Amino acid sequence: MAKQKLIDQNINQENLSKKTYRIFELAKAERPFLIITLILVSIAGIITEYTYAAMWFGFALAAYSAIANDSIQTIGTFIVSNQKVKWYWLWVFIGLIWVITITYSWFVFEGDVSFQLLSTPGLEKAPESFVFLQIAAPIVLLIMTRMRWPVSTTFLLLNVFTYKAGTIVSVMSKSFFGYVLAFVLAVFVWFLLERFVKNYLKGEARSYWMVLQWITSGTLWAVWIMQDAANIAVFLPRQLDVFEFIVYTGFVFFGLGLIFFLKGDKIQDIINEKTNVADVRAATLVDLVYAVILFYFKMYNNVPMSTTWVFIGLLAGREFAIALGKHGKSTKRGAWLVRAFRLARKDMYKAMAGLIVSLILAVVINKGVREEIFALFNF
Numbered sequence: 001m002a003k004q005k006l007i008d009q010n011i012n013q014e015n016l017s018k019k020t021y022r023i024f025e026l027a028k029a030e031r032p033f034l035i036i037t038l039i040l041v042s043i044a045g046i047i048t049e050y051t052y053a054a055m056w057f058g059f060a061l062a063a064y065s066a067i068a069n070d071s072i073q074t075i076g077t078f079i080v081s082n083q084k085v086k087w088y089w090l091w092v093f094i095g096l097i098w099v100i101t102i103t104y105s106w107f108v109f110e111g112d113v114s115f116q117l118l119s120t121p122g123l124e125k126a127p128e129s130f131v132f133l134q135i136a137a138p139i140v141l142l143i144m145t146r147m148r149w150p151v152s153t154t155f156l157l158l159n160v161f162t163y164k165a166g167t168i169v170s171v172m173s174k175s176f177f178g179y180v181l182a183f184v185l186a187v188f189v190w191f192l193l194e195r196f197v198k199n200y201l202k203g204e205a206r207s208y209w210m211v212l213q214w215i216t217s218g219t220l221w222a223v224w225i226m227q228d229a230a231n232i233a234v235f236l237p238r239q240l241d242v243f244e245f246i247v248y249t250g251f252v253f254f255g256l257g258l259i260f261f262l263k264g265d266k267i268q269d270i271i272n273e274k275t276n277v278a279d280v281r282a283a284t285l286v287d288l289v290y291a292v293i294l295f296y297f298k299m300y301n302n303v304p305m306s307t308t309w310v311f312i313g314l315l316a317g318r319e320f321a322i323a324l325g326k327h328g329k330s331t332k333r334g335a336w337l338v339r340a341f342r343l344a345r346k347d348m349y350k351a352m353a354g355l356i357v358s359l360i361l362a363v364v365i366n367k368g369v370r371e372e373i374f375a376l377f378n379f
Helices: 002-029 031-047 051-074 076-080 087-108 132-146 153-161 165-200 207-233 242-261 266-272 280-300 307-324 330-365 367-376
Strands: none
Touching: 031 051, 031 132, 051 132, 051 153, 051 207, 051 242, 051 307, 076 087, 076 207, 076 280, 087 207, 087 242, 132 153, 132 330, 153 165, 153 207, 153 307, 153 330, 165 280, 165 307, 165 330, 207 242, 207 280, 207 307, 280 307, 307 330
16 A cells, blocks of 8 residues: 555656646747746836826737737638748738728728727727736737637727726627627538538639638738727727827738738647648638628627637537538547537637636726626625
């Protein structure tokens, strides 16, 4: 008995040593990122009390972190299916669409670059001062992006500025409904197309598929901007003057260049691990269905929503449809269903983690949200 106990202790010590070694190796590999993160946190702590500087610093962090995390939704399939195209041509194409789309909102809505999403009650007031956690929220998003977590930038960035709990509930309700709708629609579409896609996607794609994919990717990117530009602009005045508009538009434009240069960075793995998305034809179908769903929700109302939840619902439904469409032995289909479930569960867990973090920050930062929640539970 004592011998077995000694063996178990040795095994536990060995496992602990292995875990410690892996953590050490990870920290060593991520040393530059950790140093940059510490510098950003230090700057955030110093700059918070200087409202104007904090506004632009927070915007810069939000702009890069939001697009870097959400790049998997809109330009992820575009990147992976255009690996043979020089990164700067992809950047110019997507960057120009950004400039045109944002300029349209700025002109039509008289200085508003959020397509009126920030006119939603609870978000309509521009920040007059900042607290450290509001500036730190985009840094948290950067860390989660580095960890390959598909986090809702809408939840993480907008919730910390919302002063009404009802606004958070509305955003969450719309986002959850978006996940369910995207999942069901994806299962329906890809189950019907599975046999067609399986037979038609053989061999090299014809040249017109590349044109179609660029058109659908560009359309999806424009629709995404209409939904998520608010996440970036939430730090800024609700109406931007000419100078503010140029800084806002130009910073994001060049930030896109960095993302394309890095080929989507580490979070791109969420796309790469999915079935057959490197094929330009499959990528075109993903982008088309996603664009239709986002456009529907944009027309539905101006309440912001998490495009991340819609996207992971779309990918989950697609994986399940592909698994259901597998023919042959039932064990083969079962293995594909298990794989689809695991991928969907992994993405869901990570998205839920981001939601929980955003809710904690919202409750800690905003007195109005705390009071509403305490009143709800009779505290």
